[in-house]
Amino acid sequence: TQSFHLVVLGGDGIGPEVCDQSVRLLKTIQPHLDGVEFNLDPHSVGVGEYQRSGEALPQSTFDACLASDAVLLGAMGLPNVRYPNGKEIAPQLDLRERLQLYGGVRPIRLFHEDDTPLKGHGAGDVDFVLVRESTEGLFYGRDAVADLEADEATNLLRITRTASERVCRLAFETARRRDGKKKVSLIDKANVLSSMVYFRHVFDEVAKDFPDIEAEHIYVDAAALFLVRRPQDFDVLVTENMFGDILSDLAAGLVGGMGMAPSGDIGDKAAVFQPSHGSAPDIAGQSIANPIAMHLSTAMMLEWLDHPETRRAANALNTAIADVLSDPTQRTADMGGKLSTVAITDQIADRLNYH
């Protein structure tokens, strides 16, 4: 029996309640898998932990993440609790940097035409993956503190060869593995920024190792427009950290919003799977939060564990979710529906089918 050490971080706001539901699904799934065991290991993290211990990401939690096979995370941060410098408490950024989770993998998939604000798109018409570089770019300068009395404030956008190479490689590998258009679009601003000329250069070098995958360049402004006008043309996108932050929220908006958008932050030594949404404290504790993004993130984790049995489980979970979402009456409140966090999870659990 192979035991997977899965660190579970509920976090803040709706984080724990959506995370609990994914844990429940994992426990439902486990008995159906052959020779695979999930060792679920909860740890504390986030604003609650900051208020208790003064540290949003305690060393013991960090160590557990580093030693784990994968981390499942709910949501972190609360808008009204900030560090003394005014910035939000967002330990997911620390996790990304300290665990070198360089690839922010954000799949965007439309399950039902009712879920998109776009005309003329139905299930499967929007189906791409955005890979966001997550350790540098404009986020490199995030530790700087502004002097509000000064005449100016600056932040540095930094692109390194090492980080660019590994994130571009991840994008091409994703395109190769996916059953898609076999295409990677680099989203840059090489017409204006030298760091982006550099990023493009590295991308082009990596592309040579993937002759079976089409490589194209799109300026970030044009990409924002193409995403709303012809999202069906994309397969895999790779981009800088800040651009990826913006475009992945835009993309989530095309398929139902943040409650439908999973993510995996992938590194060579660790990986963290979490919904793209925030902690939504205004609706916490009411069991009305949409757990779909969390469950899709859990499926990503199962796939990423890369064992035949966990891949089988990922398929079962993805299929059950798609099955529920094919019926637009099966939705939580954010999507105009009536199901609770628990009830929609029950629907998914009922449809789990292990082939």
Add this chain to the structure above:
Amino acid sequence: TQSFHLVVLGGDGIGPEVCDQSVRLLKTIQPHLDGVEFNLDPHSVGVGEYQRSGEALPQSTFDACLASDAVLLGAMGLPNVRYPNGKEIAPQLDLRERLQLYGGVRPIRLFHEDDTPLKGHGAGDVDFVLVRESTEGLFYGRDAVADLEADEATNLLRITRTASERVCRLAFETARRRDGKKKVSLIDKANVLSSMVYFRHVFDEVAKDFPDIEAEHIYVDAAALFLVRRPQDFDVLVTENMFGDILSDLAAGLVGGMGMAPSGDIGDKAAVFQPSHGSAPDIAGQSIANPIAMHLSTAMMLEWLDHPETRRAANALNTAIADVLSDPTQRTADMGGKLSTVAITDQIADRLNYH
């Protein structure tokens, strides 16, 4: 008689042919105005000029712009002609910096439901103005040249008090003048970047001078999502240069694409009006380009000249354009129609009505 000195820069690709049509409209309008004269002064600029003289923005053109009452610009740049450092020839960026055109004003308006990719939105439902800071931000570092052999490349994002103050002020004044929701949304990333904490601080200071205008803060990633899910909630947005570049293209995508998106680059000493689209060399010379963005930019210019008669002309032109666009069969090829650049301009000219 008041004479307005209008510098006309056709530029590259489709620039001259769309610009010619706006000049034609100006000539049609002029005899209907009382005591106002347009002194149209064409100058050369862009890649064509770069190839001729080695300078994309000759000093004489620059001087004429500086001395003018307003500049009307077609489009500049050609993807295949670049500076030796690999970057595109984009003298609009030089114009913005050298003329200190700090406010990139980009009105976004939906004229007909057929023109938007969004469900459930009709004429007027999307109607906001994005004000993009245009002299600094991440574009501050645009002169840097990348060393492709180095281990990294960087660019500096710079926010100054002076530039932030004037662009925020312009945004609030725009909201005050508009017949809208009397709201300004600052789009920032103050949860992560100190330069954005600084920008927000300056915005909040300026907001105090406009107690009649609602001021709100939205993170740039959330803004990208809100723009696709509830664009009707926006009135005036103000943001950093790079964020504005991305979001304004996204926004243009909501109302028909770049062919429908006008812009004004506004400074204290000069102003340049141009369509947001590029030079589209692939369709140049065929009279199939969409001149609507150019004509809307011309109307912005007339409004900006701020003479009762030019304001009357702006109204006439805007109304005529809206009138043509209320009929979705009156479109150029980019919008699925059959009209030529000249024919759709004829339609507009026919509907000019001076109240």
